[in-house]
Amino acid sequence: MKGRRTSFEIYWEILVYCREPKTFTNIINRCDLNSKIGQQHLKFLVDKGYIIAQKDDDKTTYKTTEKAQEYITLFSKMYGTLFDSLPGFRL
Amino acid sequence: MAFQTKEKLRAELRSFFGLTILNLAIAALVLALGISTTITNLLDAIETENLLPLSVLLMGLGVAALVAGFYWIMQVVQIVDGVDDLRTAYDRLGKGDGERATSLFIDMLAYYRSNKTTVSRMAVLGKIGGALFLIVGAIGIVQAGVSIISSGLLADNLSQLVGGVTALGVGIAGLLISRYFSIYSKVWDARLQETTKIEDALQLELEAN
Numbered sequence: 425m426k427g428r429r430t431s432f433e434i435y436w437e438i439l440v441y442c443r444e445p446k447t448f449t450n451i452i453n454r455c456d457l458n459s460k461i462g463q464q465h466l467k468f469l470v471d472k473g474y475i476i477a478q479k480d481d482d483k484t485t486y487k488t489t490e491k492a493q494e495y496i497t498l499f500s501k502m503y504g505t506l507f508d509s510l511p512g513f514r515l
Numbered sequence: 516m517a518f519q520t521k522e523k524l525r526a527e528l529r530s531f532f533g534l535t536i537l538n539l540a541i542a543a544l545v546l547a548l549g550i551s552t553t554i555t556n557l558l559d560a561i562e563t564e565n566l567l568p569l570s571v572l573l574m575g576l577g578v579a580a581l582v583a584g585f586y587w588i589m590q591v592v593q594i595v596d597g598v599d600d601l602r603t604a605y606d607r608l609g610k611g612d613g614e615r616a617t618s619l620f621i622d623m624l625a626y627y628r629s630n631k632t633t634v635s636r637m638a639v640l641g642k643i644g645g646a647l648f649l650i651v652g653a654i655g656i657v658q659a660g661v662s663i664i665s666s667g668l669l670a671d672n673l674s675q676l677v678g679g680v681t682a683l684g685v686g687i688a689g690l691l692i693s694r695y696f697s698i699y700s701k702v703w704d705a706r707l708q709e710t711t712k713i714e715d716a717l718q719l720e721l722e723a724n
Contacts, residue, residue: 427597427625430710432717437621440614472724495720500617502713506706507523507620 434465435474436499439492442475445485521608524619528605532598534695538637539591541689545644546584548651552577580647587640590633597626624710627703634703638696645689648682655679 429437437455446454452462466486469475474492478485488496556570556577604619627634659676666672 427622427627427629429621429625429628430714432714433621433625437618440618472721474724491724494724495717498720499713499717500613502716503617503620503624506624506709506713507527 431465432499435469436496438465438469439474439488439496442486442488445478445480445487447483447485451486521616524605524616528598528602530695531699532595532602534692534699535591535594535598535637537688537692538641538696539588539595541641541644541685541692542584542587542591544584544685545580545647546588548647549577549580549582549584553581583640583643587637587644590636590640594630594633594637597630601626624706628707631700631703631707634696634700638693638700641689641693641696645686645691645693648686648689650686652679652681652683652686655682 434455434457438451441451441454448462448466451457451466452459455462457465466475469492470477470486472491474489474495475486476489478487553574554577556574560566560570560574601619601623604622608615608619655675656679659672659679662669662672662675
């Protein structure tokens with residue numbers, strides 16, 4: 425089940441998933457993206473230097489760089505604070 | 516993930532799931548009320564071979580309640596399915612599983628973003644359903660009161676009174692559930708609004724690199 429995510433949320437998911445090298449197909453399957461959107465997001469992250477593309481034999485894998493850690497940490501911290509407040513009732 | 520955060524998530528998911536199930540029960544009752552009103556009035560009209568304007572009006576209302584109840588159930592089922600997936604994802608969370616928790620936060624926000632309209636609709640339908648049952652309950656109690664005064668405490672009158680009180684109770688429950696849904700929506704709308712601020716900060720972070 426995947427609802428409507430923002431680009432920032434998708435970046436975070438890709439970056440966390442690519443801590444270990446992953447192929448393009450792995451990424452779009454895991455992050456539930458279509459090929460076109462997956463390519464756009466991946467290109468953006470590679471251009472930013474958050475992900476590096478590595479050629480192993482005849483396949484290309486993608487790996488998150490150290491540079492992305494700041495983004496991952498900031499994102500996790502800020503999203504965590506969203507859940508500090510609860511609806512004022514319990515069932 | 517911190518124990519406190521995990522507990523909060525658990526409580527929130529459980530409350531929302533509970534509300535959705537209660538909403539489903541009210542939807543089913545509205546559907547049942549629609550069927551019973553339509554059929555009762557239709558049978559009366561056939562039996563008496565006389566179609567009174569009031570019967571036509573009640574049949575129309577019954578069909579409207581039937582359609583609304585059916586549509587409502589379809590909507591709630593979608594929500595139940597999604598919330599169930601979120602609960603499953605929550606159950607898989609382990610201790611100190613910070614990133615999976617963030618992933619769950621993303622799923623929850625994405626889920627609400629996609630179902631915001633449906634959740635609002637459920638709150639509105641809950642109000643309408645609640646009001647409908649309040650009216651039915653009030654009419655039942657008044658009719659039972661009049662019958663008890665005129666013909667005494669008979670079993671028929673008592674059952675009518677019990678039916679009226681029950682409908683009144685369902686109506687109050689419907690209104691309360693709708694209110695809780697509105698509270699839930701407000702918290703989630705605030706969270707979504709907060710994410711736009713977060714996005715600004717993340718955009719700055721991306722631009723800085």
